[in-house]
Amino acid sequence: MRLSAAELEAYWENGFLVRRQVFHKQEVNAFRAAADAAAQTAKVMAASADARRYVLDGNSFADIGHSTVQFEHHQDAAEIRVIEPVHELHDQFAQLVHDPRLVRPMCQLVDSAEVALWTAKLNLKSSRVGSGFAWHQDTPYWVHDCDEAERLPNVMVNFDDSSVSNGCLHIVKGSHKLGMLPGCSDARQLAGFYTDPAGFDASAQRPIEVPSGSVVFFHPLAVHGSMPNNSPRQRRGIILTYQPANRPTLKRKDIVNALG
Numbered sequence: 001m002r003l004s005a006a007e008l009e010a011y012w013e014n015g016f017l018v019r020r021q022v023f024h025k026q027e028v029n030a031f032r033a034a035a036d037a038a039a040q041t042a043k044v045m046a047a048s049a050d051a052r053r054y055v056l057d058g059n060s061f062a063d064i065g066h067s068t069v070q071f072e073h074h075q076d077a078a079e080i081r082v083i084e085p086v087h088e089l090h091d092q093f094a095q096l097v098h099d100p101r102l103v104r105p106m107c108q109l110v111d112s113a114e115v116a117l118w119t120a121k122l123n124l125k126s127s128r129v130g131s132g133f134a135w136h137q138d139t140p141y142w143v144h145d146c147d148e149a150e151r152l153p154n155v156m157v158n159f160d161d162s163s164v165s166n167g168c169l170h171i172v173k174g175s176h177k178l179g180m181l182p183g184c185s186d187a188r189q190l191a192g193f194y195t196d197p198a199g200f201d202a203s204a205q206r207p208i209e210v211p212s213g214s215v216v217f218f219h220p221l222a223v224h225g226s227m228p229n230n231s232p233r234q235r236r237g238i239i240l241t242y243q244p245a246n247r248p249t250l251k252r253k254d255i256v257n258a259l260g
Contacts, residue, residue, distance in 0.1 A: 001104040008108060015176035015222035016208075022101050023157065023213040031159045034092035035236045039124055041090075042069045042083045057188045066251040073131035079124070081131060085251055086122035086238065093120060097240060102155050103260025105217060106242040109153040114245035117256040118142075118152050121239045125167050130229030132167055134194045135202070138220040138241075139180050141193060145250055152220045152241050159236040161212050167229035169208040169216065175200045176219035195223050 003011070011017040023031070045051060046062035046069045053062050060071040070082040087093040096102070097117050106115050125131070139149045146152060162168035175181075181199035183192035200223050208216050218224065220241075229235050241250075245257050 001100050003105045003108050011109065011217060011219070014173050014206075016171045016173075016206075016216055016218035018208060018210060018214060018216045020214045021211055022215045025213070028159055028213045030092055031096075031157065031238070032236060034090040035122060035124060035159060035238075038083060038086055038089040038093070038122060039080050042067075042080055045069065046080075057190055066253075068251075072126060072129055074129065077129070079126045079129060081125070082121060082123055084121040085119055085249065087117070087120040087240075087256075088252075093122070093238060096157070096238070097256060098259040100260035102157075102215070102240060103242075103258045106153060106155065106258070109217060110151055110242055110244055112151075112244040115242040115258050116245045116247050117249055117258060118146070118241040118243040118247075119250040120241075123156075123235075123237050123239065125226075125229045125235040127166070127229060127232050127234050130167055130235060132226050132228045135172070135197060135200075135223050135225040136194050137175075137181060137223055140183060142220070142250065143180070146243070146247075148243075150220060152243050153217060154220065154239050154241045155215055155217045156208075156237050156239045158210055158212055158214050158216075159238070160234050161210075162214075162235055162237070163209045163231075164207050164227070166231040166233045166235040167226050168210075168235065169224060169226050170205045171208060171216075171218055172200055172202065172223040173204045173206050175204070175223040176221040178221070180221065181223070 051062045071077045072079040
């Protein structure tokens with residue numbers, strides 16, 4: 001389950017690494033069912049009296065306690081786009097945090113004998129209406145909450161076949177070597193969190209087209225984004241981010257050491 005020397009070299013050179021079909025069909029089906037169940041739970045949470053609803057750059061959000069639900073990026077959208085954190089909403093995702101197929105490679109990438117969860121984000125890109133996400137790095141979102149934001153690698157588990165047509169993840173090869181890049185300075189409220197295109201070579205982007213059950217490990221400084229999903233197929237997945245053990249999670253501030 002550990003990454004080979006060649007895989008580690010590829011990760012540090014490119015800023016990402018793909019392992020295809022790590023999870024088998026039955027597991028993927030369980031992930032899809034868990035994603036649908038979590039989305040239904042999140043809708044109820046977002047509609048509750050405890051939810052704080054707000055709009056940023058025309059996109060609807062709801063905060064319920066330490067959880068954030070983001071809706072699709074079009075007016076009056078009812079479809080959920082992102083749930084963070086999600087591991088508390090379904091046992092399937094709580095267990096996935098500890099899966100050795102993810103944890104053991106993460107120990108190598110974090111450079112730690114043991115790791116803990118930083119955050120768990122469910123991405124739900126609905127068919128036809130699934131919105132894209134502009135180029136960004138993860139470190140600008142996390143640098144104020146973590147002293148070692150560069151030690152927060154991600155792994156995305158793809159629940160559906162992912163392709164350019166249904167808005168797969170794109171990563172700019174080698175962009176992690178550029179450090180934390182300047183944000184945009186336009187009129188958007190969140191402009192500073194999106195990476196200024198002048199700071200990197202977008203022609204180096206690579207679409208992560210993989211079958212369901214595949215995983216992609218990627219560096220928190222790697223510039224990444226996605227296009228809209230205009231296809232009739234969903235594109236669901238979870239992104240788990242790890243850190244050295246015994247450190248608190250991003251939002252709840254509890255410690256979730258991985259057991260894998």
